[in-house]
Amino acid sequence: MEKDLKEVKDYYQQNYFHDEIANRIKDRVQQQIQPKRINWWRRLFYFSGAAVAAFGVFVVLAFFSPAVAEVAAKVPFLNMIFKSQPISDVILTTLTEKGYKVDGIGVRYEPKKVMSVRLQGTEEEVNKDKPEVKKIVKDLLLSRGFDAYGVRVEASQFTPPVLSEEEQKIEELNKQVFDVVSNVLKSYGNEEPIGLANKTIEINLPNTETKKDEIKQKIQSQLAEKGLGTFTVNAVVYNVKKREREMRWSDIITTIADGMFSSKKYKVIGVGYTNRSAEFMQITISTSVSSKDADYEEVTDRIEDTIREFLTSKETKEIIKDDAYKVFIRSKDKKERVITR
Template sequence: MAYKNEEKRESLDHLQVPASLETFIAELPERYENGDINPEIENQIDKEWHTFRSGQKKTRFKKKMIAFSLSSTAAIFLLVGSVFVSPAMAEFASSIPYLSSLFKSKPLYEEVQEALDQENYEYGSLGMSISDKEISVRFEESEDYYKEVKPAVEDLITNILKARNNDAYKVRVFYDPDAGKLQELPNKSNEIEEQEKDFNRVTELTGEVLKEYGHPIEGIGVREGKIYIDYIPSTEKRIDEMKSDITNKLKQEGFTGYKIKLYLYNPEHVEREGRILPLFHTITEGLTAKAEYKVSGVGYTNKRERFYMVVRTTVSSKDSNRKEVVERIEQAIIDFLQTEEAQKVIQDDIYEIEIESKDKKVLKTIKN
């Protein structure tokens, strides 16, 4: 669905926050814990919030909040625990685009890892699976230690998920004493060892030619009778000469019969990909994190004139609720991509996003 970039949203970085609102947030965690929130404060917040909203309408801008520049703990406590906040504050929290709230935050995996490390937990590995909607922590050293810390680790990760409005992922903390042990590899046959030596030498010789042409050697892959080469720009005009030089160099050492396949890239697309990937990661994490979106995964390709994404759902093209699910996904994406931060990233690039059913039918297309 095409849409117009009608109004750019501005952050509240230069917008004054009402004084009592700032005080309310700063004191919120402790005061609610003590049960001494004064209803008069909430009434005052309501009045100032509605005044604040009225001021917004006069400027004809749709404002959005990223942060109050206050304590991050208080801010999270306010937004996530808004079930007990006044109706005006709840309205304010709900006005923040969901995906935008994730855009400047750390990736989920990174946040969980830092939290575990900060508590000095001695775990073996941390895993995150989008397809399984799972965060997993494996312990492998001491079973007694595992049993001791398991409840705290589960609570730690569960609280992080709640703070990020992530209700789709589950937490699995488990013990596997054999996971960290090196498995004994069977002895390789002489034939396989010789083949590996040949492949390694073919890789070296191919790399020598690539260096002469000024290209990196990291993208070389060798299989029986085939050489795959990545990281060659589409602006390279000497493709045939380069292939010929590789073939001749291999023949000098007795390697014949290799077919060479080059995968070219557009330098402009690489720059575009570097800019837009953060948006892709935000959309992926945000849509897979909430059960209401019913998203199983998100993919992209950067080889077209457009940056193309596909959002894969778990609904069938024949499901009765497919329309409302698609509308929720569409609105979340549009709200995010129309923000000032996203528009700065997108610049003049064209994108296309398809929302797809589990039976591979396109349910909606979003374009700019």
């Protein structure tokens, strides 16, 4: 597969990639990453932002160019998704560049799989733009083989909430509490998310932390000193090794879910995972086929082959390392096929 990916890259660079595109991609990537911190659950495989963006452009071009599509067809389906920009980002960028004011993009899986696009504007304005926007989004989805989604375009109904004076005071208090707790945790080298509800603060600490009680007491004392009130502090302890494994698997699982949900041929209605076991990572893929259906073997074989191909590819193996895993392919009547390592 490495040879095929190199062929894709060479073909793309020779026929489509030039300085203007490179600079445009670079500027866009810089705009996207400059204002915000990179979160731990984002992609951990070390492609540059521009490279990922360029591959996303390549995927879109594959839909419109038979020559590019022929080269792209050599790249396994899940690997293609894994190396590309998220489809929602591509849709947002494309529509924005065409002058549409997008207020939100989301996916709904029930009762049907739908890619939903919300546009700013009146009902009349959005209804006028709807046919063209639906076509653009549908074409972008099909450019990746995402043929399982319907497309819905609607006017945004969002209106900023108006807070009462009392709600504003609570919000300001919560902000001050969060600042105090965050600063204490940072002083111990911890920047985990914080929970706050009903005078109870929930913090996340690694199982390697030896000063749990000291941290809790320091939070309570500093809140009291600043006159912010008395709070109960609960510490949720997480397993460092399991967390590290989950971080590495995050985009692997997202890619599997994106691919399985997005193509009709897999007939998938659910993808879930659990990281509870110390021995292995577990992924469950639920299908709409029964073990008694005529196409049961064909569908489950297709899912198994696709998953095996992805999990044994060089790119994926570099991320999951020596982790053991179990992938359950579950039929509608609960029959299971298991992929193990």
